[in-house]
Amino acid sequence: MKYEEKNLENLLEVKNLSKKFLLKKSFFGKPIKTLQAVDKVSFKIKKGQTLGLVGETGSGKSTLGRCIAGLYRPTSGDILFKDVDIVARAEDKELTKKIQMIFQDPYSSLNPKMTAKETIEEALKINNLPKQEDDIISILEKVGLTREYLDRFPHELSGGQCQRLGIARTLAIDPEFIICDEPISALDISNQIKIVNLLEELQNSFDLTYLFIAHDLAMVRQISAEIAVMYLGSIVEKAPADELYINAQHPYTKELISAIPIPDPNIKSKYINISNKEPASPINLTQGCKYQNRCMYKKDICLRAEPMFIEKGFHSVACHLVN
Amino acid sequence: MALLEVRNLSVTFDFLEGKVQAVRDVNFEIEKGEILGIVGESGCGKSVMAKSIMRLICDDYCNLAGNILFNDVDLLTMSEEHLQKIRGNFISMAFQNPLSSLNPVLTIGLQVAEPFLIHTDMSRKDAFLKAQEMISKVGISDPETRLLQYPHQISGGMRQRVAIAMALALEPQILIADEVTTALDVTVQAQIIELLKKLNKELSSSIMFITHDLALLTNICHRVIVMYAGQIVESASVDELYNDPKHPYTKSLLQSIPRIDKKKKSLTSIPGSVIDLRDLPDGCAFFARCSFRKDVCKTSPELQQIGAKRFCRCHCL
Numbered sequence: 001m002k003y004e005e006k007n008l009e010n011l012l013e014v015k016n017l018s019k020k021f022l023l024k025k026s027f028f029g030k031p032i033k034t035l036q037a038v039d040k041v042s043f044k045i046k047k048g049q050t051l052g053l054v055g056e057t058g059s060g061k062s063t064l065g066r067c068i069a070g071l072y073r074p075t076s077g078d079i080l081f082k083d084v085d086i087v088a089r090a091e092d093k094e095l096t097k098k099i100q101m102i103f104q105d106p107y108s109s110l111n112p113k114m115t116a117k118e119t120i121e122e123a124l125k126i127n128n129l130p131k132q133e134d135d136i137i138s139i140l141e142k143v144g145l146t147r148e149y150l151d152r153f154p155h156e157l158s159g160g161q162c163q164r165l166g167i168a169r170t171l172a173i174d175p176e177f178i179i180c181d182e183p184i185s186a187l188d189i190s191n192q193i194k195i196v197n198l199l200e201e202l203q204n205s206f207d208l209t210y211l212f213i214a215h216d217l218a219m220v221r222q223i224s225a226e227i228a229v230m231y232l233g234s235i236v237e238k239a240p241a242d243e244l245y246i247n248a249q250h251p252y253t254k255e256l257i258s259a260i261p262i263p264d265p266n267i268k269s270k271y272i273n274i275s276n277k278e279p280a281s282p283i284n285l286t287q288g289c290k291y292q293n294r295c296m297y298k299k300d301i302c303l304r305a306e307p308m309f310i311e312k313g314f315h316s317v318a319c320h321l322v323n
Numbered sequence: 324m325a326l327l328e329v330r331n332l333s334v335t336f337d338f339l340e341g342k343v344q345a346v347r348d349v350n351f352e353i354e355k356g357e358i359l360g361i362v363g364e365s366g367c368g369k370s371v372m373a374k375s376i377m378r379l380i381c382d383d384y385c386n387l388a389g390n391i392l393f394n395d396v397d398l399l400t401m402s403e404e405h406l407q408k409i410r411g412n413f414i415s416m417a418f419q420n421p422l423s424s425l426n427p428v429l430t431i432g433l434q435v436a437e438p439f440l441i442h443t444d445m446s447r448k449d450a451f452l453k454a455q456e457m458i459s460k461v462g463i464s465d466p467e468t469r470l471l472q473y474p475h476q477i478s479g480g481m482r483q484r485v486a487i488a489m490a491l492a493l494e495p496q497i498l499i500a501d502e503v504t505t506a507l508d509v510t511v512q513a514q515i516i517e518l519l520k521k522l523n524k525e526l527s528s529s530i531m532f533i534t535h536d537l538a539l540l541t542n543i544c545h546r547v548i549v550m551y552a553g554q555i556v557e558s559a560s561v562d563e564l565y566n567d568p569k570h571p572y573t574k575s576l577l578q579s580i581p582r583i584d585k586k587k588k589s590l591t592s593i594p595g596s597v598i599d600l601r602d603l604p605d606g607c608a609f610f611a612r613c614s615f616r617k618d619v620c621k622t623s624p625e626l627q628q629i630g631a632k633r634f635c636r637c638h639c640l
Contacts, residue, residue: 056508057479158596159365188364188535193579193592215508218538218581222590242586259513260583263538265561267584271513 008046010080011209012068012177017041017077019063023283035283037063039233040077042311045177050203050210052224052241054217054256058282060233061213065179068211069101081177097127100175104182106162110154116140116165117150123172136172143168143198160191164198171202179211184219192216196223217260221245229253232282232290239315249317251295289320297321324395325352326529327376327414327497332389334368334375334553343600345371347553348389350626353497356527358519360544360561362537362576366597368553369533373499376531377416378406393497412442415490419502421482425474431458431485432470438492457488461518480511484518491522498522499531504539516543537580541565546632549573552598552608555626558634569635571613607638615639 018040024033037060045051053061066072068079070090079086081099089095103109110119117136124131137147143164154162163183170178180199184192196219202208214220220227221241228238229252237250248254258272289295289302301320309318334346346368353359361369374380376391378398391398393414398406418424426434432454439450451470458466461484474482483503490498500519504512520543523530532544540547540561547564549557549572557570568574575593595612604610606621613620619638626636 056510160596188597189537189576189579190364190592191596193581193590197590197592217509218583221583221586222581245583245586255510257583259509261513261516261536261538261542262582262584263541263565263577263580264582265541265565269513269542271517 008048010044011047011082012045012211013078013080013083014044014064014068015042015078015080017064017067017079018075019060019067019072020075033283036233036285037282038067038074039285041230041233041235042309043228043235043238044311045209045211047209048203048207049225050212050223052220052227053211053213053230054215054220054227055230056215056256058232059230060282061230062181064230065101065181065211065213069099069179070096071101093127097173098176099179100170100173100177101179101181102163102166102170102183105186106159106166107154107186109166110162112154115151115153116145116157116168119165120169120172123169127173129173139168139172140165142171142202158191159187160194163187163191163195167195167198167202171206175208177209177211179213181213182215183212185214185216192219199223217257229256232285234290234318235309236291236319237315237317238309238311243315247315249315249322250291250319251297251321252291255294326355326394327353328390328392329372329376330390330392332372332375332387332391334371334380335386335388336384337386338384338601341601344603345385345553345600346375349550349553349555351548351555351558353529353531355496355529356523357546358523358530358532358544360540360547361531361533361550362535362540362547363550364535364597366600367550368600369535369550370501372550373416373501373531373533376499377410377414379416408442411438411490411495412493413495414497414499415493415495416499416501417483417486417490417503419505421479421486421506422474424486425482427474429473430470431472431474431477435470435485435488435492438489442493453492454488457492458485460522461485461488461491462514463488480507480514483507483511483515487515487518487522491526491528494526495528497529497531499533501533502535505534505536512539519543537576538582549576552603553600554608554636555634556609556636558632559630560632563630563633569629569640570609570637571615571639572609575612575614607636 017038019038021035021037022031023035025031041064055061067074074087084095086096120136120139121131140149145164184195212223224241227241227244228235231252237253248257254272258270261269288304289307292298292302307318307320329349329351332346332349336343336345349372363369375387387399432451435454435457436450439445439453455466455470458469463469463481463484504515519530534540544561546560548555551572557573568577579592581590593612598608607624610616610620624636624638626634629635
């Protein structure tokens with residue numbers, strides 16, 4: 001997908017979304033230890049486009065995805081889907097079923113005791129949709145499976161086929177917005193490419209919008225129109241895919257991009273700031289920039305104030321040294 | 324003379340449904356101080372081969388044939404007692420998932436000290452001091468506190484460092500690294516790769532680096548073996564393999580990886596899926612997926628030498 005400065009309507013808008021998990025409370029119920037998984041995140045996704053969301057383990061990408069899917073209730077903030085607040089109307093199934101999710105591990109996200117047919121039937125039944133066998137076959141065909149797979153159990157399918165079935169189950173409900181939570185991480189390279197190509201095909205034929213969560217930046221570049229980089233619960237940089245790789249601004253994005261191996265022995269990798277420092281813990285955060293303990297450019301201001309991520313123009317960065 | 328020589332190694336599993344030939348007639352060697360990469364899709368026999376070098380595969384279900392010569396002694400015919408002296412001491416292994424390869428109820432200190440306690444006459448106190456030294460060597464800060472912690476208390480990257488510290492404790496001559504970075508973030512992966520390279524230089528130990536990520540291999544290995552359906556299909560130095568791949572499988576693997584520095588118009592994957600090892604064809608194993616196939620490919624190709632230390636298994640050469 002190519003990023004274009006078109007006046008497409010915003011399909012999804014996330015405003016100041018935060019999610020805290022309470023780990024420990026005092027005798028009187030006062031929180032002592034909280035984990036700030038998502039911290040005041042705001043972004044927009046235009047209809048028919050893909051936003052890639054990257055970041056390391058524990059950066060809150062999956063929690064953000066789960067908040068949007070309605071699997072977690074956000075602590076504060078709004079999620080507007082077609083200008084309707086879906087946090088307040090979480091019970092409205094007609095609205096929320098337009099947002100669906102594809103999970104990371106294709107084996108554990110399928111019920112091992114259900115055949116492909118039963119898996120899709122269940123999704124249809126929950127949403128009161130017709131469940132004729134012909135409908136199910138046509139759904140399977142959309143993802144490149146045939147009627148022979150109807151009575152197969154997950155253990156009789158390969159990893160790539162399981163993920164296809166997972167996608168079929170999602171498509172059965174006719175969604176408009178799909179959160180892909182690391183859908184290719186567990187697969188082999190040739191299956192990864194097949195799934196990515198399938199997702200792109202489906203996007204073009206059904207006008208789908210994706211939030212594509214991944215940690216493989218090379219693959220994210222292929223599929224996304226725009227990419228947002230997350231670090232410890234906050235978005236630190238957001239830009240069109242090509243722009244981000246050519247002109248990364250935030251020190252963390254630079255570090256992340258430099259760490260990706262290039263399959264060419266003639267190009268030597270130049271790691272930027274690959275230190276042995278672990279990321280700070282999201283439990284009881286200190287003040288100032290979250291990246292301060294790993295940043296090699298930090299100044300006094302970074303210790304005092306947290307840089308805010310404000311979306312302006314097409315390339316936005318949350319860093320004191322850039323803004 | 325090579326440090327480790329694998330000669331005609333075959334591993335066959337006996338199942339009720341039939342035989343699975345996981346590794347078929349594999350020959351290679353590792354020189355001292357060399358980093359050898361082994362690459363292939365899942366199910367191509369990389370891990371089974373690595374485990375059979377350490378004889379970690381249960382003999383009851385499988386049939387190991389061939390020779391694995393370590394300093395001219397065959398590991399496959401060696402007694403279990405004798406082999407135990409080699410494992411960890413001369414050849415050691417680090418695994419993909421550090422959480423499952425570390426013992427959750429033992430402290431990190433004890434686990435890293437264990438090789439010293441088992442293989443040397445060191446006192447408990449000295450072993451712990453050595454463990455502390457190993458832990459700081461692999462780049463973990465504050466080793467005194469880490470010694471007393473349990474695996475669940477540290478991050479994934481740190482766990483993998485601990486697993487590597489354990490494997491390197493007795494300065495083995497060969498380290499088998501089986502997908503050690505697959506479960507890690509790219510930034511942590513880069514740290515582990517730098518660590519392995521540093522240790523390879525300092526201790527001049529050989530490393531057998533198993534992965535499915537071709538891009539990663541260029542950063543670390545000297546020589547690469549490409550495996551498909553239990554066989555070696557190509558073996559070459561890193562430069563030769565990337566600049567001039569010979570086997571159609573290597574070519575399509577290299578073409579399929581997305582690159583961070585260049586955006587491709589569209590990604591092409593290898594058609595079809597990895598072959599079922601229970602049902603191998605008579606001819607070339609890559610026949611069904613190959614775009615250069617000819618009639619001659621219905622007979623099995625031999626591994627041909629096509630240069631100094633360069634081999635390829637294809638009729639179309």
